[in-house]
Amino acid sequence: xxxxxxxxxxxxxxxxxxxxxxxxxxxxxxxxxxxxxxxxxxxxxxxxxxxxxxxxxxxxxxxxxxxxxxxxxxxxxxxxxxxxxxxxxxxxxxxxxxxxxxxxxxxxxxxxxxxxxxxxxxxxxxxxxxxxxxxxxxxxxxxxxxxxxxxxxxxxxxxxxxxxxxxxxxxxxxxxxxxxxxxxxxxxxxxxxxxxxxxxxxxxxxxxxxxxxxx
Amino acid sequence: xxxxxxxxxxxxxxxxxxxxxxxxxxxxxxxxxxxxxxxxxxxxxxxxxxxxxxxxxxxxxxxxxxxxxxxxxxxxxxxxxxxxxxxxxxxxxxxxxxxxxxxxxxxxxxxxxxxxxxxxxxxxxxxxxxxxxxxxxxxxxxxxxxxxxxxxxxxxxxxxxxxxxxxxxxxxxxxxxxxxxxxxxxxxxxxxxxxxxxxxxxxxxxxxxxxxxxx
DNA sequence: TAAAAAAGTGCAACGAATCAACTTTCTGAC
DNA sequence: GTCAGAAAGTTGATTCGTTGCACTTTTTTA
Numbered sequence: 001x002x003x004x005x006x007x008x009x010x011x012x013x014x015x016x017x018x019x020x021x022x023x024x025x026x027x028x029x030x031x032x033x034x035x036x037x038x039x040x041x042x043x044x045x046x047x048x049x050x051x052x053x054x055x056x057x058x059x060x061x062x063x064x065x066x067x068x069x070x071x072x073x074x075x076x077x078x079x080x081x082x083x084x085x086x087x088x089x090x091x092x093x094x095x096x097x098x099x100x101x102x103x104x105x106x107x108x109x110x111x112x113x114x115x116x117x118x119x120x121x122x123x124x125x126x127x128x129x130x131x132x133x134x135x136x137x138x139x140x141x142x143x144x145x146x147x148x149x150x151x152x153x154x155x156x157x158x159x160x161x162x163x164x165x166x167x168x169x170x171x172x173x174x175x176x177x178x179x180x181x182x183x184x185x186x187x188x189x190x191x192x193x194x195x196x197x198x199x200x201x202x203x204x205x206x207x208x209x210x211x212x213x214x215x
Numbered sequence: 216x217x218x219x220x221x222x223x224x225x226x227x228x229x230x231x232x233x234x235x236x237x238x239x240x241x242x243x244x245x246x247x248x249x250x251x252x253x254x255x256x257x258x259x260x261x262x263x264x265x266x267x268x269x270x271x272x273x274x275x276x277x278x279x280x281x282x283x284x285x286x287x288x289x290x291x292x293x294x295x296x297x298x299x300x301x302x303x304x305x306x307x308x309x310x311x312x313x314x315x316x317x318x319x320x321x322x323x324x325x326x327x328x329x330x331x332x333x334x335x336x337x338x339x340x341x342x343x344x345x346x347x348x349x350x351x352x353x354x355x356x357x358x359x360x361x362x363x364x365x366x367x368x369x370x371x372x373x374x375x376x377x378x379x380x381x382x383x384x385x386x387x388x389x390x391x392x393x394x395x396x397x398x399x400x401x402x403x404x405x406x407x408x409x410x411x412x413x414x415x416x417x418x419x420x421x422x423x424x425x426x427x428x429x430x
Numbered sequence: 431t432a433a434a435a436a437a438g439t440g441c442a443a444c445g446a447a448t449c450a451a452c453t454t455t456c457t458g459a460c
Numbered sequence: 461g462t463c464a465g466a467a468a469g470t471t472g473a474t475t476c477g478t479t480g481c482a483c484t485t486t487t488t489t490a
Contacts, residue, residue, distance in 0.1 A: 024486095025437075049476065060439055065478065100413050133348065154416075161395070161404040166413055168391045169384045176383045180376065189376040197412030198315050198381055201369075236456055240468070264445060278469055280447065 029067045029077075031057040036074035041120060045128045072134040075125070083142045085110075087149045099150055103170040104191035111174055112184060126178065136175050143167045169194055244282045244292075246272040251289035256335060260343045265289075287349040290340070298357045300325075302364045314365055318385045319406035326389055327399060341393065351390050358382045384409055 035056035039048045050071050054061045068074050086106065093102035114122060125131045147167035151160045170191070177186040193201070250271035254263045265286050269279045283289050301321065308317035329337060340346040362382035366375045385406070392401040408416070 028437090050478085051476085061477090062440075062479090063438055066437075071477065098414065133352070137348070161392075161397075161401040162408055162413075162416060164395075164401070165388075165391060165405040165408050168387060169408070172383060172387055173380075176380060177376075180379075182376075186376040186379070190380040193377055193380050193384070193409070193412070195412050196414050197408070197410050198377075199313065199411050201377060234457075236467075239456090243468085265447085266445080274468095275470055276446090277448085277471085281468075284447095286446070 025067075028057065028059060028063070032059065032064055032067055033074060033077045037121070040075065041124060045124065045131055072130060075121075075131065076134065076138045079138055079142075082139075083145050086142055086146055090146070090149045090153060098195060099153060099166070100170070100191050100195040104187060107170070107173055107187055107191075108184065111187075132175075132178075139174065140168070140171055143171055146171065166194060243272065243274060243278070247274065247279055247282055248289060248292045252336070255290065256339060260339065260346055287345060290336075290346065291349060291353045294353055294357075297354075298360050301357055301361055305361070305364045305368060313410060314368060314381070315385070315406050315410040319402060322385070322388055322402055322406075323399065326402075347390075347393075354389065355383070355386055358386055361386065381409060 032053060036048075036053045039052060039056060050064055051061050053074060054064045057064075068077075089102050089106035090099055093099075093105075097105075111122075125135045143164065144167075147160075147164040148158055150156075150167055151158050151163040154160075154163065156163055173187060173190045176190060177183045180186045247268060251263075251268045254268060254271060265279055266276050268289065269276045272279075279289075283292075304317050304321035305314055308314070312320075326337075340350045358379065359382075362375075362379040363373055365371075365382055366373050366378040369375075369378065371378055388402060388405045391405060392398045395401045
């Protein structure tokens, strides 16, 4: 243990830092999450019981449930950074770029060009129905934050219905394109719909043809 | 049980379409679904166990699981008619009406003007998180059929990505507007977005009045 | 220093879901 | 008509996720 904190006992009134206790709590929490990810990747989600995870982290199952509300939550422990990245993709987008285009680029970047470590995680989630649902639920929870960012950008009321709709639809895209043969094309088409609407859809029939794109 | 049917031996010339066996099977299935709906509405979803439902229908719990894959499935037993109505809303829409407009009307009709019997069911589902998820999952399962209908209407390939996106987004609307203060307005705005896109969003003079400019 | 609060443990229990072996129908073919 | 067998159902046990309760240990606070 590294003692890098200020002594609380000898200096009352000083900045009350984290405390040994909370550090230990965070440590066991991390041990649980790490053990869970490792075991799930090794043997598959359904072939690992919460008892296994708890024993691998050297705690009891009761303690595990004090840290995580359920088995699925063991895998989705750090999604706050995802939310801030999502908001930043809108609020700090390059000048001249529309909001749907910024979201499209963000989705393309994070889902298609994922680094291999994260890709293994995505593959595990994709192949487990229970985790697919949980992943989507966690993902959609960012709707409110994203809708706020969009509304602020567009100068609309904070709870504007159109902004909420755009946020929800954009967040739904990863789930929508899951399992399609050409995910990149599917993502681009979905955001094209959000950008210009069904009304402006190219009506040229036939696959492979190059219909005029209003970008 | 409740059917006063005559013995098969006395009238052998009857139309042997279904068979006594399948009728009994359908009867117990219906008994289970009816008991489940009744008990869930009486005491709430979480305060009714599958054992309770099975006993109310006078079967064992194992038999219940032979008919339904899980507790949640007890409530969603007749959704085929919903799918055909959905497809019909697109393929038999009034001339001159766009596809998003037709879907908007269908959603407005079925979610806002529900008859009280169905409204009680919706209220139960809305107040139970586990049922909300299941309801959405069942609902989204119609994406493929709806996307096919849209593609056929638009003269696009059967698995066109844009059509799938429109289908998914439209099906997501009921989940999106759940809990909003003005559901009708939220529905109209969401379909407005799908119809004309974010690009054509009204900025200064919005329909419906009220303060648009926050800052 | 004592008390209160929090983290952790062990054990038992409940509910959902599955499995295996067995009984009771009903169906269909000979 | 009879009989083999499929299908519905039952009992009982079992696994797994999850929660509740009583209890110990550790840390914070008064």
